[in-house]
Amino acid sequence: MADMTVAEIRALITKHKRWDLIFATVGVLALMVGVLTFVALFAGMVMDGAHRLSWDFFVNFPSRRAENAGILSAWVGSTLVMLVTAVTAIPVGVAGAVYLEEYAPKNWMTDIIEINVTNLAGVPSIIYGLLALGLFVYKFGFGQSILSAGLTLALLILPVVIVATREAIRSIPGVIREGAYALGATKWQTTADHILPYSIPGILTGVIIGLARAIGETAPIITIGALTFIAVLPPAPFTGDPAAGPFDWLFAPFTVMPIQMFNWTSRPEAAFHQNAAAAGLVLVVMTLSMNALAIYIRYRLRKNIKW
């Protein structure tokens, strides 16, 4: 270096700094690939499908004639399946996370549970479908029903709920617990009155992200053999003749939004592709608004709470 002139050193520095600029540009371009793909996807679906979005589209059953087809059975099915998923995954996931964070002793049992939660998050979703096919559909005899689908998706999002809840609980400082114990509260009183209420925003974020994932999940539901052409709604409780029982809908055949979209996509006629675009649009808006809500809650959480 000693024999370099100032001008040479300056040139070297400029050369290296140029790489900074080049890389920053490459980075922005890489980001743009993602952004542009999304924009193209969304714009394409709007152009092809937006004109199909009308009141009729939401209240019509699927039909062999593309222009009459709608997504009534699909969105009702999706809603009911999500209901089952939420009712199972939230309590079990939150309770599991509470156990792991607040109760679990440090031993091999706990280690096994923790390793399992991590591994389950990486299992391909279609494997859950195979589990459900063997277990729920045939062993338990639930059939290809809303109950089977809801439980399958619940197992699928369980790791998401558990991880989010654990993170939320972990961020609560120990003094809160100590304060409660000092006043004579039991462990459960501490958990139920303090830990859980304070971690609700974090839990909510995880639950919403999990449900958003579940609502767009197609593979496991196809695997349990959900029909793709359904022109009836599940029986509403206490209606019909003979009157349906309060839980008959759980065992009804069904279809969901992504399966309806898959069905329309795999047909050759362009008219059905427009239906698929419209259904996809509804699906994307639904999952994205759920994700956006979760991101918003997390943002608020980060801004508001300072222990």
Next chain:
Amino acid sequence: MPLLFFARAAGAVINLYYIFLGSEPRSAVANTRTLNPLADHTISARLAKKRTRHVRERLIEGLLFLCASVSVVVTVGIVLILLTESYQFFQHVALFDFLTDRQWTPLFDDAHYGIMVLLSGTLMSSLVALAVAIPLGTIIAIYLSEFAPFAVREIAKPFLELLGGVPTIVYGYFALLYVTPALQYFFPGLPGFNLLSAGLVMGIMIIPYVSSVSEDAMRSVPMAMREGSYAMGATRFQTAVRVVTPAAFSGIAAAYILGISRAVGETMIVAVAAGMQPNLTWNPAEPAATITAYIVQVALGDLPHGSIGYQTIFAAGLTLMLLTLFFNVVGHFLKRRYRQAY
């Protein structure tokens, strides 16, 4: 104040728990205590109260433990179901044929069960996807962690999360009806179903998984290491590539493994855009079925429970599971090999 509302609602639910467990809600207990502290304070009454309290605590702990162990039950369930059904399958088909046969025609009269065929589809589509996702994901991670101004990062990260939240069937639709025609414009001979367009779109879908985990790893590299590098006269780019990236490599490897698992297990994009025709090929411009697409194809028809066709999907699923397991084990060792503690 929606959050406050949710907190209240949860409080109400928790009170219901107390009623369900056979004691008064807390407010009632508190009132009697403050009004008349010595009312029922004979020793046995106090002991009885303490005992019910203890029993209740243990019951709750047991319940929570059961919920936590659901994850273990699920894992055991997956392994058991895959193994038992595959065992039935391998009663009919020799393992050797399964691994070496070059045809996959389980539903034909002249049935062949060569998993290699499906494996080639899975590996080729994953390879294309990773060729997109790993470079782009890594560049985005380095850019966001080392270069991007705060505002860009705050916008880009949630956006990438949204990109990862788009349902895969929508990506499948996009690959089949937009990307394939676009590719056909450049390569006129490209068939309507092909691994290339499925793989490309799958790669874009995986970018957020790779970039967010890698970025977290890079951000957890201590500032002092960057400062040391700057103090030696290194530029941002040199620091990012020669100091931060090697230091975070264990986490970056984890991100790659996550991406590989996603690619291998991805179903709807390949089922829609790559065709479901089993095809032993290493050419991404051809249509081919992946393991996952085959499972979907079988599930769409109605094979009787217990038939050999029904069992093939479990054998295929077991292969898929072993494949992901293999990559995860490799990832585990990579992580251990490159782990650096600060």
